[in-house]
Amino acid sequence: MQRKLTLGLATGLVATLLTMTSSVYAQKSATDDIAKYREMIADGNPSELYEAAGEDLWKKPAGPKNATLEKCDLGLGAGVVKGAAAQLPRYFKDTNKVQDLESRLMTCMQVLQGRDPQEMIDAPFQKGPKKDMEAIVAYVVTLSKGDKIKVSTAHPKEKEMYDLGKRAFFFQGGPMDFSCASCHAENGKRIRLQDLPNITEQKGAALGWGYWPAYRVSSGQFWTMQQRLNDCYRQQRFPFPIYGSDVTIALSMYMAKTANGGTVETPGLKR
Amino acid sequence: MNQQRRSLLKYSAVFGLMASTGLISVAQAQEWNKAAFEGKSLDDVFKILGAGSPDKSSAVTLNAPDIAENGAVVPVGITTTLKAEQMAILVEKNPSALAAQFFIPAGTDSFVTTRIKMGQTSNVYALVKADGKWNMTVKEVKVTLGGCGG
Amino acid sequence: MKITHLKQLLAIFGFIFAVGLVQTPALAQQKNDPKFNKMMQDSFRAEGIAGLNRIDQDETQKFCSDPKFANSKQAEAMREKIQKINMDSIQQPSDGKYIGDWKNGEKIAQSGRGATWTDKADTVIGGGCYNCHQIDPKEISYGTIGPSLTGYAKLRGYSKEVVTYTWNRINNAKAYNACSNMPRIAHFKLLNEQQIQDVMALLLDPESPVNK
Amino acid sequence: MADPMRVRAAENGGTVDVKILMKHDMESGQRKDAAGKTIPAWFISTINVKANGKDVFNGQFGPAVSKDPFLNFKYKGAKGDKIAVTWIDSKGDKRTDEATAS
Numbered sequence: 001m002q003r004k005l006t007l008g009l010a011t012g013l014v015a016t017l018l019t020m021t022s023s024v025y026a027q028k029s030a031t032d033d034i035a036k037y038r039e040m041i042a043d044g045n046p047s048e049l050y051e052a053a054g055e056d057l058w059k060k061p062a063g064p065k066n067a068t069l070e071k072c073d074l075g076l077g078a079g080v081v082k083g084a085a086a087q088l089p090r091y092f093k094d095t096n097k098v099q100d101l102e103s104r105l106m107t108c109m110q111v112l113q114g115r116d117p118q119e120m121i122d123a124p125f126q127k128g129p130k131k132d133m134e135a136i137v138a139y140v141v142t143l144s145k146g147d148k149i150k151v152s153t154a155h156p157k158e159k160e161m162y163d164l165g166k167r168a169f170f171f172q173g174g175p176m177d178f179s180c181a182s183c184h185a186e187n188g189k190r191i192r193l194q195d196l197p198n199i200t201e202q203k204g205a206a207l208g209w210g211y212w213p214a215y216r217v218s219s220g221q222f223w224t225m226q227q228r229l230n231d232c233y234r235q236q237r238f239p240f241p242i243y244g245s246d247v248t249i250a251l252s253m254y255m256a257k258t259a260n261g262g263t264v265e266t267p268g269l270k271r
Numbered sequence: 272m273n274q275q276r277r278s279l280l281k282y283s284a285v286f287g288l289m290a291s292t293g294l295i296s297v298a299q300a301q302e303w304n305k306a307a308f309e310g311k312s313l314d315d316v317f318k319i320l321g322a323g324s325p326d327k328s329s330a331v332t333l334n335a336p337d338i339a340e341n342g343a344v345v346p347v348g349i350t351t352t353l354k355a356e357q358m359a360i361l362v363e364k365n366p367s368a369l370a371a372q373f374f375i376p377a378g379t380d381s382f383v384t385t386r387i388k389m390g391q392t393s394n395v396y397a398l399v400k401a402d403g404k405w406n407m408t409v410k411e412v413k414v415t416l417g418g419c420g421g
Numbered sequence: 422m423k424i425t426h427l428k429q430l431l432a433i434f435g436f437i438f439a440v441g442l443v444q445t446p447a448l449a450q451q452k453n454d455p456k457f458n459k460m461m462q463d464s465f466r467a468e469g470i471a472g473l474n475r476i477d478q479d480e481t482q483k484f485c486s487d488p489k490f491a492n493s494k495q496a497e498a499m500r501e502k503i504q505k506i507n508m509d510s511i512q513q514p515s516d517g518k519y520i521g522d523w524k525n526g527e528k529i530a531q532s533g534r535g536a537t538w539t540d541k542a543d544t545v546i547g548g549g550c551y552n553c554h555q556i557d558p559k560e561i562s563y564g565t566i567g568p569s570l571t572g573y574a575k576l577r578g579y580s581k582e583v584v585t586y587t588w589n590r591i592n593n594a595k596a597y598n599a600c601s602n603m604p605r606i607a608h609f610k611l612l613n614e615q616q617i618q619d620v621m622a623l624l625l626d627p628e629s630p631v632n633k
Numbered sequence: 634m635a636d637p638m639r640v641r642a643a644e645n646g647g648t649v650d651v652k653i654l655m656k657h658d659m660e661s662g663q664r665k666d667a668a669g670k671t672i673p674a675w676f677i678s679t680i681n682v683k684a685n686g687k688d689v690f691n692g693q694f695g696p697a698v699s700k701d702p703f704l705n706f707k708y709k710g711a712k713g714d715k716i717a718v719t720w721i722d723s724k725g726d727k728r729t730d731e732a733t734a735s
Contacts, residue, residue, distance in 0.1 A: 030338060030561045037336035040346040041386070046701035048639045049656045160456075167457050172482040174475045175536055175609035177595075179486060182602050183566065191552050191564040193340065193415055217344035220658075220700035234537045239475050240468035247464035271340045303678045308695040338561070344699045365697050366663060373706075374691040380648065384705040388661060388697045415562040416531070416551075 034193050038269075047138055047215040047267035050222045054139025057132050063113025072108035074101070074140065085140050086147035086264045089253045091155040098161040100252045102226045103244040105136060121243045125227045134213075137224045141213055141266040149210060149264055151256040158253065161246075165254030168247050169199070174237035180251070182236075184208070194271060199255055206262025209255040214268030222267065225252060308369050313396065316361055316369045320405070325398055328353075328406035333397035335412050339389065342414040348384035353401035355381035364393035389414050448493045450484070471538035481507065485600035492600075500599040508596035510608055511589050514618065519584050521618030523629035529616050530556055530623055536611070546611050548620055553602070556623065557630040566602055573624040575632040587624060591617055635722075640732035642716050649710035649734045651682065651690070653718055654703055661696045677702060677720045684714045684734075710734060 058069045058081075074084035075092070089100040095107055109115040115129075123130040153159045172179040183191060184199040198204035213224045223231075229248050233241045241248050310316040317323060334348035347370075349358050358381075359372040370387040381399070389395075392413045399406050467473050478486065481503050490496050532547025534540065550556060553566035577583045589596055594603035606612050612620065623629050636656035643650050655677060662674025674696045682690040689708040714734040721727045 033336060033338040034340050037338060037340050037346070040334075040336055041344060044652055044654055044703040044705070046654055046656075046703070049636065049654055049701060052637060052639065164457055164460055167451070167454070167486075168461070170486050170488060171461070171476075171478075172486045173478055174471075175611060176604035177482055177485070178604075181488065185488075186566075189564070189566050191566065192562045193338075196566075215701075217699075218341045220343060234471075234539065237471065237475065237536045239465040239471045239473050240538055241465055242463075245464035246460045250460065303693050308693070348705075362697065367695060367697065369695055370697040371692060371694050373693075376688050376690070378709045379689050380707040380709075382707055383692075384703075385692075386699040386703050388659075388699055390663070413561070 030193060031195075041217065042269060045215055045267060045269045046220075047142075047213075047222055047269070050135045050138035050215075051142045051267070054135035054137065057136050058139055063109065063115040065112065065114035067112045067114075069105075069108055069112060069136070071112055072105070074104055074108075081140055082143045083147050085144035085266070087150050087152070089158075089161065089249055089256060090152060091157050096157075098155075098157050098249055098253060100225065100244075100249045101137060101140060102133060102224055103249060105133060105140075106244060117244075125223075125230070126221055134222050134224055134227075137213055138222055138267055141264070144264045145266060147264045149206065149256060149259045149262045151253070151260055153253075153257055161250050161253040162257050164246070165250035165252070168250050169254055176237050178236040178238075180232065180236075199258065202258060202261060205255050205258035209252075209259040210262045210265045211268030211270065213266055214270040216270050218271050223270075304372070307372070309367060310369060311367060313361055313363055313368050316359075317405075320359060320372075320398070322398060322400070322405035322407075325405035325407040327408060328399075329408075331397055331399045331406050331408040333395060333408050333410045334384070335395055335410055337411075338413045338415055340415065342389040342391070344386050345389050345395075345412060345414070346384065346386050347395060347397075349382070349397045349399065351381045351399045351401070351406075353381060353399055353406060355399045355401050356403075357400040358383055359396075359398040360385070360387060361396040361398065362387065362389055362393050363396070364391055365389065448490050448495050450490045450496070450499075451487045469538040470536070470540060470542050481595055481599065481605075488600065503599040504596055507593045507599075507605065507608070508589070511592045511596060512607070513585075513588070514614055516614075518618055519588055519621055520625055521615060521620075521622045523619070523622035523626040523631075525616075526619035526621070526623030526629070527557060529612065529620055531560075548606070548612060548616070549604075550620065559630060570624055571631060573631050574627070574629075579625060579627070584621075584625060587621060588617070591620060635726050635728040638718060638720075638728065638730040640716060640718050640730050642714065642732050642734040644710065644712045644714070644734045647709055647711070648707050649684070649714060649716075650705070650707050651716060652703070652705045653680075653682075654701060655680075655720055655728075656701055657720075657722065659694075659696065659698055659700045659702060663696075675723055677722045680704065680718065680720045682706075682719075683717045684708060684710050686715075686717075689716075 061068050071078045074081065075087055075090045076084045085101055088104065089098050091098050092104065092107070099107065106117040106120050109120070110117050120129045120133060126134065153162045169180045180199065183189070183196050184204070187198045187201070187204070189196045197207040199208050212228045213222065215222050226243055226248055229251060230241055304319070307316055307319040310319050317325065330353050331349065331351045334350065336346065339345040347360050349360065355375045357372065357374055360370045361368045362370055371385055373383050375381060389412060392411070394409050395412050396407055396409050461476055465473060465476060484499060484503055485491055491500065529548040530550035532545070533549040533552050535544045535546030551560060551563045553564040555563040555569040555571050558571050574583065592607035593605045594601040595605055604611060606617065624631055626632070638656065639654040641652045657677050658675065659677065660672055660675040662671065664672045666672050676696045676698065677694050680690070680692040680694070681688065689710070690706050692704065694702065712734055716732045716734060717729060719727060719729040
């Protein structure tokens with residue numbers, strides 16, 4: 001029986017290859033059409049609406065200390081926003097932690113404005129304090145658009161975060177056995193009609209990391225990287241990754257470092 | 272119904288106020304065509320717009336993708352070599368066919384682009400009124416399921 | 422001094438390469454890392470139906486989380502062991518029926534819903550088949566993580582062997598490939614027996630559009 | 634209060650290309666909330682665009698226009714034209730933003 005089965009499968013395989021060639025055309029044209037669709041919506045990214053709101057929030061006094069965020073140090077010195085997002089995540093001496101953009105902004109809101117980070121962590125995406133965070137993120141990342149992704153692992157804590165992130169990327173769990181790698185570790189794959197970047201390589205990592213945060217047309221929302229990762233884990237059927245938790249920063253570090261040399265295209269415009 | 276009527280009243284009141292304070296003139300307000308936007312089928316809308324059964328015309332071009340990656344945002348544009356006064360975009364299988372309509376004064380190009388929602392794969396119609404006569408073109412846009420589907 | 426060092430190294434490597442002694446370095450499964458475990462424990466919280474036990478890995482998940490080792494020669498015996506565990510967990514249909522209704526199967530294949538923290542406990546879980554496979558050629562929105570299944574039985578035939586193999590593969594793909602990307606459908610009760618019979622029909626009913 | 638729009642107007646060869654992004658949920662009236670209740674429609678219904686006080690474009694939207702609507706049109710004009718965009722929605726909220734053609 002075993003042999004018969006193998007034989008059957010082999011014939012099946014040959015036949016599959018034959019049918020594949022005929023389906024290649026249909027597949028290709030659908031992919032081309034999707035590319036055309038993306039081109040058509042590229043002009044007029046609604047992220048711009050969030051950027052403007054974020055710039056106002058950056059400069060507006062808020063919180064118990066009634067202070068602005070203008071003195072926030074995103075890694076390039078107090079108040080330097082231009083180019084800062086292209087070099088995050090990074091190690092910050094004052095917190096003795098590796099931080100991504102959003103966890104760093106929480107530090108600034110706490111230190112400068114006297115706001116409680118727990119309120120930000122607990123808020124649902126797109127609502128309350130998170131809504132402000134999202135607009136501020138849109139503002140900050142826009143000021144790195146066109147820059148090269150340049151993330152360092154020179155500090156031991158940065159290197160450690162990278163290693164933890166790499167391990168987390170391949171960590172399988174949940175009722176579907178998924179890890180990030182289930183969908184993002186091979187070239188040329190897609191889910192439904194959406195191309196899946198291979199994040200284990202520079203080119204794919206740049207396509208992923210470089211285009212998020214983004215405006216998502218399917219939800220009509222601007223999504224930060226934290227929300228993007230949160231929804232990846234939701235779809236992986238994992239439990240809920242806590243906002244700004246180490247696993248989210250570690251994964252960001254792994255993606256960003258792998259993407260080094262790519263271009264920041266944020267805010268992107270995604271399905 | 273009551274709710275609808277109330278909002279309609281409120282609506283007209285706002286327009287009235289704006290017109291009376293000179294914010295916008297009555298002529299340009301082009302009061303929102305409630306009947307047309309509430310028309311269900313293509314024919315309902317054609318009738319309300321006074322388009323009857325519009326002629327297919329090669330002078331009208333509908334710029335829309337063959338496949339939309341997501342039905343929530345479908346880019347659609349109309350261009351025409353005719354001198355358009357009014358243009359409209361209709362989606363046959365949407366709950367109400369009329370998506371948007373535009374009024375083009377002299378000095379403005381016969382061109383518009385916007386983005387619409389489509390519940391499913393459907394024919395999309397571009398209508399152009401020029402010299403008092405309606406012309407149209409039609410194109411099918413496929414709406415696909417995407418992503419992980421959760 | 423650094424340069425001479427490098428040269429020496431290169432020479433040694435060159436030599437090893439020349440005599441064909443290069444082998445994949447001895448691999449061992451990645452070590453348990455308390456720092457990593459703590460990060461995972463601290464980074465997630467339970468939400469809705471998605472409890473924290475979802476990141477407690479079983480043997481298969483643990484093994485496959487280290488793909489470098491899992492795919493190595495050294496791991497061959499381990500791969501076979503994992504496959505056997507999964508093969509042994511497969512149950513043949515209780516009513517002896519393998520083929521259900523392909524129309525239902527198509528609906529199941531289309532749906533990628535269920536089992537997320539935004540779903541309820543009674544949300545019907547979809548097969549999510551089109552996410553990764555081409556199936557009915559009329560559906561243009563299909564993924565390519567898995568092989569195309571268009572023409573499945575037309576190409577492979579309708580023999581008992583093909584039917585049993587397909588049943589097993591849908592129930593638990595890891596019985597054949599320890600670290601297949603495909604979820605273990607029956608193992609985690611993602612679909613019930615009848616739903617699996619319906620998906621089977623989509624692939625194996627001569628009337629299914631897959632085989633037209 | 635409604636959020637500001639983004640209005641961009643670029644003159645080229647005597648034609649001004651106007652691109653407008655409006656911040657609005659454009660609730661279709663087809664969606665249901667978590668409790669299964671229909672979320673009532675709420676959408677921008679009319680748009681008026683003036684250049685130096687004169688109408689250059691009028692539009693009417695239904696609930697099928699996408700969230701955060703985008704609009705692009707062109708008119709015969711010049712650099713320095715003062716462009717004013719006003720929308721009104723189905724609840725009577727309104728918003729006006731201005732831009733200068735560059």
